[in-house]
Amino acid sequence: MFPESTTGSCYEECKSTAEWLLAQMEVRPLLGIVCGSGLGGLAEMLKDQVVFRYEDIPNFPQSTVRGHAGRLVFGTLKGKPCVCMQGRFHLYEGYPVQKTTLPMRIFKLLGVEMVILTNAAGGLNEDYKVGDIMIIKDHINMPGFAGVNPLAGQNDERFGVRFPCMSDAYDRDLRQLAQDVGEELGYKDFLREGVYCVLGGPSFETIAECRMLYRLGADAVGMSTVHEVIVARHCGMRVFALSLITNKAVMDYNSEEKANHEEVLQTGKQRAEQLEELVSTMVARIEHNNNSV
Ligand SMILES: O=P(O)(O)O[C@H]1O[C@H](CO)[C@@H](O)[C@H]1O
Numbered sequence: 001m002f003p004e005s006t007t008g009s010c011y012e013e014c015k016s017t018a019e020w021l022l023a024q025m026e027v028r029p030l031l032g033i034v035c036g037s038g039l040g041g042l043a044e045m046l047k048d049q050v051v052f053r054y055e056d057i058p059n060f061p062q063s064t065v066r067g068h069a070g071r072l073v074f075g076t077l078k079g080k081p082c083v084c085m086q087g088r089f090h091l092y093e094g095y096p097v098q099k100t101t102l103p104m105r106i107f108k109l110l111g112v113e114m115v116i117l118t119n120a121a122g123g124l125n126e127d128y129k130v131g132d133i134m135i136i137k138d139h140i141n142m143p144g145f146a147g148v149n150p151l152a153g154q155n156d157e158r159f160g161v162r163f164p165c166m167s168d169a170y171d172r173d174l175r176q177l178a179q180d181v182g183e184e185l186g187y188k189d190f191l192r193e194g195v196y197c198v199l200g201g202p203s204f205e206t207i208a209e210c211r212m213l214y215r216l217g218a219d220a221v222g223m224s225t226v227h228e229v230i231v232a233r234h235c236g237m238r239v240f241a242l243s244l245i246t247n248k249a250v251m252d253y254n255s256e257e258k259a260n261h262e263e264v265l266q267t268g269k270q271r272a273e274q275l276e277e278l279v280s281t282m283v284a285r286i287e288h289n290n291n292s293v
């Protein structure tokens with residue numbers, strides 16, 4: 001009934017990859033981390049690392065974007081067992097949306113209960129500055145309006161329900177924890193909370209598109225994260241996500257600014273330390289046993 005290309009990431013495929021990984025090492029991760037463009041340094045914080053290159057992992061897609069190393073790193077962060085994707089997959093790389101999100105289902109089958117996602121994004125909100133860190137409180141799935149949703153196709157109840165709720169996608173307690181930790185670390189001046197909008201890419205937005213997205217309620221725009229969040233929530237993992245505002249979206253026809261990947265990676269380098277401190281301090285405070293923060 002459903003065409004092959006839209007049947008999602010099949011359970012058996014994800015299970016065999018998860019079992020392959022679990023057979024190679026002792027780590028049993030409870031936390032999954034996804035590093036955005038130029039933000040792969042987070043993975044380097046893990047202790048007692050076991051590293052797999054994506055090309056060596058059965059069924060795993062390959063990273064093709066600069067700033068995405070293409071390594072799955074297992075280890076502990078502040079004593080918590082973690083798996084960290086140093087490199088994610090995007091629609092514009094040519095993968096079907098189900099393939100871009102396959103790692104979320106593998107995470108679930110590895111035993112992961114909570115995911116932390118990071119990304120690089122363009123700031124639409126006029127108050128945002130380059131280098132701001134935006135806690136994502138909600139999203140706009142623009143490709144979803146055209147039917148591009150990782151859950152399209154046959155639903156596998158072993159992962160989750162046919163019609164998952166998304167109004168609670170971004171965990172309120174984890175967002176509050178990020179605010180508290182950010183304040184303690186003295187990040188108040190550059191910590192924001194807002195709405196992230198995903199587009200297909202790879203071209204950056206036109207001025208008219210940026211203006212439209214801001215009017216629609218988006219504070220930042222990018223080409224990732226949302227589909228991973230949908231799949232993670234579908235299979236019951238808690239989600240925390242943040243954007244590093246790596247560039248300001250161009251809103252003015254007189255502006256000489258031009259969005260480019262160099263600037264994105266450069267800003268990532270400049271803010272890496274604070275972003276890593278924020279995430280690792282949060283992780284130190286997260287209590288898994290009673291599923292609270
Ligand atoms: O979302 P991440 O993976 O951080 O990457 C962002 O940066 C790239 C553009 O510079 C795009 O891939 C965009 O999505």
Ligand SMILES: Nc1nc2[nH]cnc2c(=O)[nH]1
Pocket residue numbers: 120121122123199201203204205221222223246247248249259264
């Ligand atoms: N779509 C989009 N993605 C980004 N990633 C980093 N900056 C940007 C941006 O300005 N637009």
